[in-house]
Amino acid sequence: MAVLYDTVIHGGAAALAVVHRVPKIFTGRGKNRMFVDGQALALRSLAREFRPGARNYWFHCSSLGEYAIARPIIRTIKDKDPECRIALTFFSPTGVNALKSNPGRHCADYVGFLPIDTGAHARALLDIVKPSAAAFMVSEYWPNYLSELHRRHIPTYLISAIFSRRAPHFKHWFGIGKAFRDSLSAYTRIFALDTKSKNNLASLGFDRVTLAGDPLVDNALAVAATPYADDRLQEFCQGHRVMICGSISDEKDLHICSTVANSHPDRRFIFVPHEVDPSHLQRAEASLTVSSCRMSDYVCGSGQQCNVLIVDHVGSLGLLYRYGAMAYIGGGFTSQLHSIIEATVYGLPAAFGPRTERKVTPDDLCDLGVGTVVTSPLELDTWYTHLHDASDSELWRLRQTAIEYCLAQSGATESIAKTIIDNG
Numbered sequence: 529m530a531v532l533y534d535t536v537i538h539g540g541a542a543a544l545a546v547v548h549r550v551p552k553i554f555t556g557r558g559k560n561r562m563f564v565d566g567q568a569l570a571l572r573s574l575a576r577e578f579r580p581g582a583r584n585y586w587f588h589c590s591s592l593g594e595y596a597i598a599r600p601i602i603r604t605i606k607d608k609d610p611e612c613r614i615a616l617t618f619f620s621p622t623g624v625n626a627l628k629s630n631p632g633r634h635c636a637d638y639v640g641f642l643p644i645d646t647g648a649h650a651r652a653l654l655d656i657v658k659p660s661a662a663a664f665m666v667s668e669y670w671p672n673y674l675s676e677l678h679r680r681h682i683p684t685y686l687i688s689a690i691f692s693r694r695a696p697h698f699k700h701w702f703g704i705g706k707a708f709r710d711s712l713s714a715y716t717r718i719f720a721l722d723t724k725s726k727n728n729l730a731s732l733g734f735d736r737v738t739l740a741g742d743p744l745v746d747n748a749l750a751v752a753a754t755p756y757a758d759d760r761l762q763e764f765c766q767g768h769r770v771m772i773c774g775s776i777s778d779e780k781d782l783h784i785c786s787t788v789a790n791s792h793p794d795r796r797f798i799f800v801p802h803e804v805d806p807s808h809l810q811r812a813e814a815s816l817t818v819s820s821c822r823m824s825d826y827v828c829g830s831g832q833q834c835n836v837l838i839v840d841h842v843g844s845l846g847l848l849y850r851y852g853a854m855a856y857i858g859g860g861f862t863s864q865l866h867s868i869i870e871a872t873v874y875g876l877p878a879a880f881g882p883r884t885e886r887k888v889t890p891d892d893l894c895d896l897g898v899g900t901v902v903t904s905p906l907e908l909d910t911w912y913t914h915l916h917d918a919s920d921s922e923l924w925r926l927r928q929t930a931i932e933y934c935l936a937q938s939g940a941t942e943s944i945a946k947t948i949i950d951n952g
Contacts, residue, residue: 562621566641571649574615575656578638581613585952586659588642591620592842593775593867594665595627597688599634600746601663604945606635615657617642619668622803626843633843642670650676661716661952663687667886669696671711678714683951686718687944688742690886691725697732716951719944721888741940742889748873749938751846758848760826761798764837765851768796769916772852772876774845775866776812777802780881781858786815787905788912789836793818795916798848800839802858802866812838846870853923854915856908860884860901872898873934875927879911898930 587602589595595618602614616636618624627639643649650673661683664670667690677684691697697712699705712734719740720726726737764770773785776799789797799820801808813820821834824841839848846867849855855871860881868889871878879900884890893899902908915923 562625563641566621566624567644570641570643571652571656573640574638574653577640578615578656579613580656580658581611583609583612583660583952584615584658585612585948586615586617586653586657586662587636587665588617588663588668588670589619589623589665590668591618592623592626594668595623595634596747596846596867596870597665597742597744598663600743600750600941601687601945601948603635604941605949608945608949612660613637615659616640617653622842630843645670645672647672647676654680654682659952661685661948663948666690667695669708669711671707674711674714678711683716683948684714685944685948686715688740688744689718689720689725690722690888691720691728692885693728694885695728698728717947719940740944741937742869743941743944744867745869745873745934745937746939746941748846748867748869749934751870752850752873754847756847756850758851759828760823761837761848761851763828764796764798764826764834769853770796770798770851771854771856771912771916772798772800772849772871773856773858774800774849774871775802775858776800777858777864777866778862780861781856782812782815784902784905784908785856786812788909790817791909793835795835797836798839798852799836800845800848804840804842809838809840849874849876852876854878854912856880856902856912865890868893868899869934872930875930877915877923877926877930879908892933893930896929896933898926898933 585605587598589598605612614636615638617640619642624639624641627634643653654676659682662677663685666688696705697708709732712732715736717736717738718729720737721742723739726739729737776782776785785799799812801812809822816836818835819833820836820838821832822838822840826834826837849871855876855878857866857868857871857878857880859866860883863883863886865880865883865887868878868880872893877898878893879902880890882901882903890899894901900911902911
């Protein structure tokens with residue numbers, strides 16, 4: 529294990545412990561403070577709330593988006609093995625808060641924070657959970673946890689993985705890259721999304737790779753099939769081709785979407801910020817010159833003027849895409865492009881920023897004419913205006929193409945869950 533990696537990790541853990549002791553009046557009560565406090569209490573909460581059984585599984589996700597991949601696998605394992613116990617950890621407060629505040633959204637036996645990746649934390653977590661198998665989503669590479677899982681011969685999986693040459697395994701940062709390369713030996717199997725990832729892993733000497741579909745598609749299809757209706761959304765969208773701007777996560781997203789909305793004061797848009805704390809909601813409102821209203825303040829039948837409805841709660845984006853005609857997906861100007869599939873399962877054409885290297889879906893959808901990369905407000909406006917004014921037959925054709933693509937990509941959940949159960 530690289531000395532520098534451990535030094536950095538232990539330094540971060542020590543800093544978090546110090547900040548935890550600082551009164552909230554000085555640090556605030558936002559997402560960063562939630563992370564600090566969650567870290568401080570992570571192992572204590574796990575030991576208090578999780579009761580291991582004969583068969584235990586540990587799933588880890590970075591945040592809520594990655595949980596959409598784990599969710600159908602967890603549910604399938606629970607259906608096949610109702611007596612098993614599942615611990616679900618997150619790195620981000622968003623995932624922990626969303627699931628703890630709405631227990632109906634998950635079937636895990638424990639939801640909490642992943643303690644910082646130190647050797648001591650790894651040993652403690654595994655002593656408590658006693659997992660028969662462990663599964664990480666997408667790009668959660670934690671060398672100390674992986675090393676301890678490997679030492680204990682616990683089957684370990686990486687799901688919906690994409691390995692580009694930008695991954696830390698290919699770097700030579702004072703030995704840190706070597707720590708990540710060495711940790712590959714811990715994986716019993718990696719379920720990759722594309723051939724390029726398989727080839728990149730082969731160049732590192734790792735060949736336990738299965739090309740699998742994305743369980744995210746199965747989850748999105750299940751969400752789309754879930755009955756859901758909201759009178760406010762129904763009234764707001766009635767008679768309009770509404771663009772839903774989902775997971776607006778940075779200033780570039782907000783600028784590009786608000787510019788388009790401000791250019792069309794006679795049309796309707798739905799903004800769904802990735803974060804819904806007061807500062808993010810206020811920034812969204814301040815960016816608009818057309819009338820806007822928060823969803824929690826929208827009153828059916830009131831006749832209130834509202835061109836942009838701002839969704840001020842988390843967790844319903846996958847459900848409310850059904851009210852849209854087209855979608856803009858946030859995060860594409862960073863390395864964290866959010867889920868496009870959540871929109872395309874409803875047949876919505878989707879636009880997104882240019883940073884698509886960590887996902888397979890954007891390129892596929894662009895080839896089909898369902899997805900479009902935009903880099904400026906003008907490009908988004910041109911795309912949006914074309915679809916807004918398009919014939920019903922053109923939109924129907926795009927809708928069918930999108931849905932057929934999603935159906936063709938479905939089915940990965942069952943095989944992945946079977947592998948985890950059979951080897952756990």
